[in-house]
Structures are given as structure tokens and as C-alpha cells.
Amino acid sequence: MKLNRRVFIGTGAAAAASVLSAPMVHGAAHGRPKVVVVGGGAGGATAARYLAKDSKGEIDVTLIEPTRSYYTCFFSNLYIGGFREADSLAHSYGTLASQYGINVVHDWAVGIDRDARTVALAGGGSVPYDRLILSPGIDFVDGAVAGWDLSAQNKMPHAYKGGSQMELLKAQIEAMPQGGTFAMVAPPNPYRCPPGPYERVSMVAHLLKNTNPTAKIIVADPKPKFSKMGLFQEGWADNYAGMVDWIGSDFGGANVEVDPEAMTVSIDGEVTKVDACNVIPAMKAGRICEMAGITEGNWAPVSGHTMQSRMDENIHVLGDATNQGDMPKSGFSANSQAKVAAMAVRGALTGSKVFPAKFSNTCWSLIDTDNGVKVGATYEATDEKIAKVDGFISATGEDAALRKATYEESIGWYSGITSDMFG
Amino acid sequence: MRRGLKAAALAALLLSGAALHAEETAVPLGDAENGAKIFRTCSGCHQVGPSAKNRTGPLLNGIFGAPAGAIEGFFYSKALKRAAAEGLVWDYEYLDAYIENPKALVSGTRMSFRGIKDEQDRHDVLAYLRRFSDDPANIPEAEPTAQAVEVALAPEILAIVGDRDYGEYLANECLTCHQSSGSDQGIPSITRWPEEDFVIAMHAYKQKLRPHPVMQMMASRLSDEEIAALAVYFKELE
Numbered sequence: 046m047k048l049n050r051r052v053f054i055g056t057g058a059a060a061a062a063s064v065l066s067a068p069m070v071h072g073a074a075h076g077r078p079k080v081v082v083v084g085g086g087a088g089g090a091t092a093a094r095y096l097a098k099d100s101k102g103e104i105d106v107t108l109i110e111p112t113r114s115y116y117t118c119f120f121s122n123l124y125i126g127g128f129r130e131a132d133s134l135a136h137s138y139g140t141l142a143s144q145y146g147i148n149v150v151h152d153w154a155v156g157i158d159r160d161a162r163t164v165a166l167a168g169g170g171s172v173p174y175d176r177l178i179l180s181p182g183i184d185f186v187d188g189a190v191a192g193w194d195l196s197a198q199n200k201m202p203h204a205y206k207g208g209s210q211m212e213l214l215k216a217q218i219e220a221m222p223q224g225g226t227f228a229m230v231a232p233p234n235p236y237r238c239p240p241g242p243y244e245r246v247s248m249v250a251h252l253l254k255n256t257n258p259t260a261k262i263i264v265a266d267p268k269p270k271f272s273k274m275g276l277f278q279e280g281w282a283d284n285y286a287g288m289v290d291w292i293g294s295d296f297g298g299a300n301v302e303v304d305p306e307a308m309t310v311s312i313d314g315e316v317t318k319v320d321a322c323n324v325i326p327a328m329k330a331g332r333i334c335e336m337a338g339i340t341e342g343n344w345a346p347v348s349g350h351t352m353q354s355r356m357d358e359n360i361h362v363l364g365d366a367t368n369q370g371d372m373p374k375s376g377f378s379a380n381s382q383a384k385v386a387a388m389a390v391r392g393a394l395t396g397s398k399v400f401p402a403k404f405s406n407t408c409w410s411l412i413d414t415d416n417g418v419k420v421g422a423t424y425e426a427t428d429e430k431i432a433k434v435d436g437f438i439s440a441t442g443e444d445a446a447l448r449k450a451t452y453e454e455s456i457g458w459y460s461g462i463t464s465d466m467f468g
Numbered sequence: 469m470r471r472g473l474k475a476a477a478l479a480a481l482l483l484s485g486a487a488l489h490a491e492e493t494a495v496p497l498g499d500a501e502n503g504a505k506i507f508r509t510c511s512g513c514h515q516v517g518p519s520a521k522n523r524t525g526p527l528l529n530g531i532f533g534a535p536a537g538a539i540e541g542f543f544y545s546k547a548l549k550r551a552a553a554e555g556l557v558w559d560y561e562y563l564d565a566y567i568e569n570p571k572a573l574v575s576g577t578r579m580s581f582r583g584i585k586d587e588q589d590r591h592d593v594l595a596y597l598r599r600f601s602d603d604p605a606n607i608p609e610a611e612p613t614a615q616a617v618e619v620a621l622a623p624e625i626l627a628i629v630g631d632r633d634y635g636e637y638l639a640n641e642c643l644t645c646h647q648s649s650g651s652d653q654g655i656p657s658i659t660r661w662p663e664e665d666f667v668i669a670m671h672a673y674k675q676k677l678r679p680h681p682v683m684q685m686m687a688s689r690l691s692d693e694e695i696a697a698l699a700v701y702f703k704e705l706e
């Protein structure tokens with residue numbers, strides 16, 4: 046059965062499109078159609094909220110998310126830099142439950158039975174669905190960085206999933222001795238938030254410049270270049286002269302081994318003793334996607350028209366976990382994809398109008414106080430992928446007023462997207 | 469009194485029944501000519517003069533001494549309605565405080581303006597605005613402030629009637645940054661904009677006459693119908 050279905054869905058967009066015009070197949074059988082959303086982050090919270098809001102009670106929406114407070118990864122670098130309080134990054138699910146009538150279940154999804162259409166919960170029991178939306182974010186690829194695994198995450202934090210890891214990393218940086226060394230092992234493509242590691246370097250430099258100005262920052266990078274590279278390198282030279290040593294793959298940055306016990310990092314054979322170390326390993330789709338059997342390689346392939354899994358028409362996947370085409374893995378992208386998926390799901394289950402998918406993304410990064418930059422693009426769905434239409438990036442050498450306005454805009458965006466997610 | 473003495477004296481003077489011309493007042497209100505220049509910043513949202521209409525902000529004829537939230541036909545924010553219910557009257561003092569920092573006096577309005585920090589500049593603008601208030605009664609209203617026409621749009625484009633449902637879908641994309649609540653921190657509010665202003669602004673971005681790169685990009689892929697659909701949606705957004 047599973048095999049057949051895969052073959053059938055493998056025909057791609059044509060199959061997906063026919064699903065849209067066949068509403069209420071399952072909904073009618075047992076009252077209101079049921080949508081289960083796994084993961085209450087940028088993709089999942091937005092999808093749940095839009096489904097509940099726009100279906101005006103016609104769809105029964107359940108959101109499964111283990112944590113009671115979602116700590117955004119976005120702006121967590123600003124927390125390291127001292128521009129945000131940790132509390133300001135936390136958001137609760139209260140309004141989604143009380144105002145939108147979403148059934149919020151604080152638990153882990155631990156299995157998906159695609160034939161029975163149920164999601165098994167860690168706490169026992171299972172939840173049935175007509176459509177399932179998965180937005181579980183990322184997990185790390187085992188063995189991606191030699192010498193590091195999850196058991197080392199307290200010595201060498203990844204700080205790439207928000208919350209306590211961020212606080213741990215900041216505390217370790219603050220505890221560095223004067224003139225000490227901070228190292229970062231940057232991830233290979235594709236990964237969550239392409240400018241994220243480099244914004245982090247800027248924020249660590251900002252923190253150290255004030256408290257530990259003789260400290261050094263080493264970045265071992267498996268890539269030869271990175272997002273907004275010109276802007277970041279200009280910013281580092283202007284604001285943190287002599288502090289940041291970025292070692293790209295052309296200079297051995299890919300040849301890395303860490304020793305969390307000894308607190309050493311070996312880059313292309315050269316061993317350095319470090320005082321704090323941020324290891325950001327290679328990433329893959331959140332594990333639940335693999336358990337559902339909808340991944341190919343590390344990611345879950347989806348159709349850009351509807352965000353439906355290419356392997357199961359009843360599952361939509363959002364955000365970082367997907368392989369969709371040209372969009373970067375960002376909160377903005379996940380939010381944008383969630384709205385397309387919510388519209389498609391609502392159309393399929395209630396017969397509401399479905400419009401052609403449109404997507405957009407903008408990623409702001411802070412380099413130093415009042416020095417913000419951004420990169421963004423718009424996208425459309427083709428049968429093969431989500432394809433880039435148009436884009437822009439901040440220029441090097443922009444004046445201070447523009448950089449400040451860009452930073453202020455990013456603060457506005459943060460309140461905008463978090464209220465779009467959580468109501 | 470709540471604020472500076474000078475302001476209080478001015479307010480008393482203005483509200484006294486004496487039908488004085490502005491030029492005859494003992495305490496000069498400010499330089500209205502300079503005020504007219506400064507008002508250009510305000511004129512994106514507010515009009516004054518005989519043909520003034522409510523735009524993004526209410527028209528400002530007769531604002532001196534008027535109760536807050538009372539300009540006919542303007543849809544006020546909840547915050548401003550609340551302030552009006554509490555008895556806010558736009559006397560000199562309050563106008564001065566409001567334009568110094570709109571958020572400090574009434575938080576949560578849609579007045580997306582940082583405020584005028586310079587005291588003399590505020591006096592100048594108020595002196596200019598004062599020309600459009602007829603209390604005392606005998607000051608003729610001046611010509612309307614020239615509205616900068618950003619883009620000349622064919623009447624057919626302005627006449628397109630947008631599809632609200634389509635606008636609601638397209639607006640999803642706007643709402644990631646522009647909050648529906650009308651908050652305008654860092655990013656301006658577009659909630660309840662007059663349709664025509666919305667259409668003109670979007671076409672100005674589309675034609676790259678307004679500089680913001682994100683908005684240029686967003687607008688560049690919207691058709692005339694899509695812009696009209698968004699305009700209808702945002703005009704009615706609660």
C-alpha cells in the first residue's frame with residue numbers, strides 16, 4: 046500500500062492539483078475535518094493560526110508541540126550581543142488556544158501511521174488527522190563534526206535551536222579569560238538561517254569588544270563563501286578589526302576535529318586550545334519526517350504549489366525540514382510557506398478558494414549597534430520547485446542612517462512575525 | 469499646569485475670547501512660513517485648507533480647541549477614541565505635546581511619526597496650523613498645502629475595484645511585517661489606509677520612485693488588480 050501510494054504521488058504536481066479539487070473526502074465521515082500540526086515554531090504556529098482563523102471553526106486544529114514556551118532562534122544572536130533579554134524571545138501558546146480555539150497538546154509526536162492517518166504521542170495515545178502538517182525544524186546529522194555528538198552539547202553548545210543552549214553559550218563566552226579564544230565550527234549548506242552563524246560572529250565580537258577586547262574569534266568553515274559575505278567582512282573590518290579570523294574551505298576550514306574534553310579544535314591539522322566553542326553541525330529535517338518515511342536524503346521534498354509532501358498527499362511539510370527549491374531555511378520562509386499550505390489545506394477540506402502560491406523572504410542581520418543589513422527575495426511555485434523571482438541585498442558602504450533604519454525595521458519585523466505566529 | 473509656562477500662557481491667550489489676529493498676539497506663536505515647510509513632513513498623511521480631505525490621518529482644519537477624535541468621517545484608532553472619551557481637547561499645550569512625541573501622549577494610535585524634538589520647530593508648525601483654525605474666528609483659511617503627486621496614475625488604474633477576498637490572501641504576505649493591529653514600530657502601519665493612498669504608494673514602489681528595496685521588490689510583482697485588491701482589504705481591516 047505504502048509503495049503504491051508513493052508511486053502514485055511520485056507523479057508530482059498533477060496528483061497534488063487533483064487533490065485540491067476533491068474536498069471533504071474524509072472530513073464528512075467524522076464531523077469537522079481534522080488537521081494536526083506537529084511543531085509550534087515559525088511554520089507550525091503560523092499554519093495552525095491561519096487554519097483556525099480563516100476556517101472560522103470549520104476545521105478542527107490540533108497543534109502538537111513539546112515546549113510550553115517557544116524561544117525564537119531569530120534574534121537569539123542579538124541576545125548574545127546584549128541587544129535583547131532572553132525573556133523577550135519567549136512566546137507562549139495561550140492565545141492560539143484561547144482565542145483561536147486550537148487544541149494545543151504539549152507532547153512529542155513519536156510516530157506517524159500514514160495508512161491509519163494517526164500521530165502517536167510520547168505520552169501515549171494517538172491523534173487522527175485528515176491532513177497532517179509537519180514543521181519540526183531541524184536535527185543534526187550524526188558524526189558531521191569529528192569528535193562532537195549531542196552528548197558534548199553542554200561543553201560545546203550548538204545554540205542553534207533556541208532556548209537554554211543560547212544562554213549556555215553566552216555564559217561560556219562571558220566566562221572566557223581576558224585574551225581568550227572563541228571558536229565556531231560553521232555548518233555546510235544547506236542549513237537553517239544562512240547568515241545566522243555570521244551574525245553570531247558579529248554579536249560575539251560585539252560582546253567581547255566591550256568586556257574582553259583582546260579576545261580572538263576563529264571560525265572554521267566548510268564553505269568557501271557564505272551569505273552576505275561582503276557585508277559581514279566589511280562590518281568585521283570596520284568594527285572588530287583584528288578580532289575575527291575566518292578560515293574558509295580554501296584554507297582548510299573543512300578539515301576540522303574537536304575535542305570537547307580537552308577543549309581543543311583542530312583546523313587542517315593545527316590544534317588550538319579554546320575557551321568557548323560553538324559547534325554548528327550539518328543539519329537534516331526534524332527526525333519525525335524520517336520516521337514518517339517522507340524524506341529523501343536529509344530533507345523532505347515538497348511541491349511548491351501546496352507544500353504537500355511528494356511522497357504522501359495527506360502530509361504537508363513546512364520550513365527548515367523541507368527540500369522545496371530556492372528559498373533559504375528561515376523563519377520568514379517558514380511563515381510564508383505556512384500560509385500557502387494553510388490555504389491549500391483549507392481548500393481541500395472545506396472547498397474554500399485557492400489562489401496561486403506566492404512566497405517571500407527577508408533576512409535581517411545585525412553587525413554592530415544600529416548597523417543592520419538585509420537580504421531578501423520573492424518566489425513562485427513551479428512544478429519542479431519554489432523558484433526565485435527577484436531579490437535584493439544591502440550594499441556595502443551604506444550610510445549610518447540607512448543601517449539604523451534597517452535595524453529598526455528588523456525590530457518591527459520581529460514583532461510582526463511573532464504576532465503573525467502566536468496571535 | 470501640565471507643561472511649560474510659555475505654552476500655558478499661549479494657550480490662555482488663544483482660548484481667550486479676544487478676536488486677535490495671529491500677527492497681533494503679544495507672544496509670537498512661531499514662524500508660520502517655516503512651519504509650512506516643516507508641515508510637508510506631515511502632509512503625507514494630513515491635509516489642511518479649503519479642499520482638505522481625510523487621508524491616512526484626519527484633516528487638520530479647525531483643530532485648535534477641538535475635542536480629540538472629532539473630525540467627521542475619520543476612522544480613529546481605539547487609542548485615540550479612548551483619549552477622546554477621557555476628555556482630551558486639542559489646545560495648544562496638548563497639540564505641542566502630541567507632535568513632540570505622539571506615542572508619549574496617546575500610545576497605540578496609528579500616527580506613525582517619531583515627533584518633532586525641536587521646540588521652535590513645533591511652535592512654527594503650530595503657528596502654521598493655527599492659520600487653518602477659525603477660533604478666534606476671523607482668520608481666513610489659506611490655500612491647501614501642495615500635495616506631492618508621486619505618480620500620475622491613469623484613471624482606469626485608480627478605478628479598478630479590488631477583490632477583497634483576493635486581497636485578504638495577498639495580504640498574508642504583508643502581515644509578516646506590517647502588523648494588522650496597526651502597530652508601527654520600525655515598520656509603518658498600513659491598516660485602514662485610504663484606498664487611493666495605498667494604490668499610489670504601491671505604484672510608486674513598483675515604478676521604483678520610492679526607494680525602499682523590500683517594498684520595490686514586493687510591489688514589482690503585483691498586478692494593478694492585485695494592488696487594488698490589497699487596497700480594499702487594508703482599508704477595511706479592523
Ligand SMILES: Cc1cc2nc3c(=O)[nH]c(=O)nc-3n(C[C@H](O)[C@H](O)[C@H](O)COP(=O)(O)OP(=O)(O)OC[C@H]3O[C@@H](n4cnc5c(N)ncnc54)[C@H](O)[C@@H]3O)c2cc1C
Nearest residue numbers: 084086087088118119154181182238364365375376377379
Ligand atoms: C541563530 C539563528 C538566527 C536566526 N535568525 C533568523 C532571522 O533573523 N530571520 C529568520 O527568518 N530566521 C532566522 N533563523 C531561522 C529560523 O529560526 C528557522 O528557520 C525557523 O525557526 C524554522 O521554522 P520551522 O517551523 O521549520 O522550525 P522551528 O521554528 O524550529 O519549529 C520547530 C518546532 O517543532 C517542535 N518539534 C520538533 N520535533 C517535534 C516532534 N517530534 N513533535 C512535536 N514537536 C516537535 C520543536 O519543539 C519546535 O518548537 C535563525 C536561526 C538561528 C539558529
